[in-house]
Amino acid sequence: MAGLKNDRFLRALLKQPVDVTPVWMMRQAGRYLPEYRATRTKAGSFMDLCKNPELACEVTIQPLERFPLDAAILFSDILTVPDAMGLGLRFAEGEGPIFDRPVRTAADVDKLFVPDPEGELRYVMDAVRTIRRELDGRVPLIGFSGSPWTLATYMVEGGSSKEFAHVKGMLYDQPALMHKLLDVTAQAVTQYLNAQVDAGAQALMIFDTWGGALTPRDYQEFSLRYMAQIIAGLKREADGRKVPVVMFTKGGGLWLEAMADAGADALGLDWTVDIGAARRRVGSKVALQGNMDPCVLYASPERIRTEVKDILAAYGQGSGHVFNLGHGIHQHVNPEHAAAFVEAVHQLSATYHQ
């Protein structure tokens, strides 16, 4: 990997020594930044922005110009894969994502297919290639996907959901059909992530936003199992260097032991779990990424600093921690508070790496 000037993020994910704890923020390219809002206006709709590699690259790099972040993450959406499967994605103002053709029947599931990452999804790979070139080795580039279960919730509900009536109806009443849906989605995600690695992604993250809505038994059978299947099928080396994989189930704090055995290099944590307790539970199996409550960024820079200090102390000595928020940064956060957060991580963490 010629010319990677800052590899803290990759090293921490592999528990190799680092000088300070690396930090990035989920949704770091987003609406809290005025420059993002300007590019978004230029692009048109949210999906227009995702599908324009030059502009997707522009917003990916914007937060790096403001803050000394240790990783960039591809600007895209988790729903690109089901969109490429022909479900007809659109974003309705104030309503979030909508699929015009939700998956409700066996016939609907039969129509699903593994999209060609360099065909229907070529715009994503073009964005990865463009960003990687523009980054020019500054920090590693993270590629990502939604987990099959999380994608399935949108595919079956036809959009966002609070109750999951349709998708859980299918899970409980037609488990074989649900497995078929999840299996083809897992195949699609595997090819999609491998293509991102080929295009230049240097680490991968799987977002399981809705795994925490399942029972412990169903989490293992319908979410974790397919993430493990994906991880087993991933290319794990690029440019002669390991490509680490981070698996993040929001609300999955009860199940860390099972998650640590799924093959990922690191687990993402939300803020409902103490990172010190989590470290003791997973032992040396995986690194941890997280886990400050994004709402702390509404507080004063002094308070943000205290919270960073507490989380660093809870994790304790040594590598294996990538600092992050426990969920995406909120749109109404003051960018100066994000700056205070990133600065605090770097300043206060050196003592844990001596």
Next chain:
Amino acid sequence: MAGLKNDRFLRALLKQPVDVTPVWMMRQAGRYLPEYRATRTKAGSFMDLCKNPELACEVTIQPLERFPLDAAILFSDILTVPDAMGLGLRFAEGEGPIFDRPVRTAADVDKLFVPDPEGELRYVMDAVRTIRRELDGRVPLIGFSGSPWTLATYMVEGGSSKEFAHVKGMLYDQPALMHKLLDVTAQAVTQYLNAQVDAGAQALMIFDTWGGALTPRDYQEFSLRYMAQIIAGLKREADGRKVPVVMFTKGGGLWLEAMADAGADALGLDWTVDIGAARRRVGSKVALQGNMDPCVLYASPERIRTEVKDILAAYGQGSGHVFNLGHGIHQHVNPEHAAAFVEAVHQLSATYHQ
């Protein structure tokens, strides 16, 4: 307690022997029942229904006419207490609850007061008296309140929230002010629940809907602590019989050990925790109430039966389990599926009580 014909629910909460596992459903008086919708139309708005003791009694008893439930729960709303504190509650169509005068500043907190349960909240006590009389000993009547933290989220945000920007901003930046708000609210809830016991409630439940949105440290300091304070101040006997208290933090599965020490007789569980594992974790300290995923009720009666069987088996032999859903029943559930659920609990549980 002269004439209580079915006391399984109270006995199970105190881990006394029962013939079968008692069952009720959170939000059992609700929109999934056509008779509820008819009464609601007659009443006017949702708050009109809450404030009309005769109609609140009518909807409280409706589910008992359909299903052999082992408890009734007062029909009311958790926001009656802050409404009585002068915040101006209304329900906007499709938007949920709105407080016209949210609590944002120290001056706002200073204005809060402990409402007189037989004054501003007399309509609730009248409903309890009416329901208790109409129940005529058929099953016990559960009184309830929201937890101080959960009430605070609505009081500070001014309504429902996904991000908790204002309330967590206050928690992180002005913890002393947040404690002041929570303390007066805890005092109000204590008096409110004690008045419900005086009016005839035979068990109490504290709903901590949003405790699971906190970090482990903040859950203990800002939510659990005030629930424990309330429980310590409750009248625990009525009609010569113990009044059991159930404490339910949605998303609190990680913190059961701490919750078991708060003084409640039972803990409510959502479906993200295995009830057998939960029982092992809390030992003999508390009974457990829960925990079927409400979405199982979208599945077939056969599938519902299987799920009930699995949860009964996970809890295992002996008393100390009140069967319930892990959250309120959804409005689109077929009432016949609710009937299948209740029947399955009674039919399949006898074997665990021999």
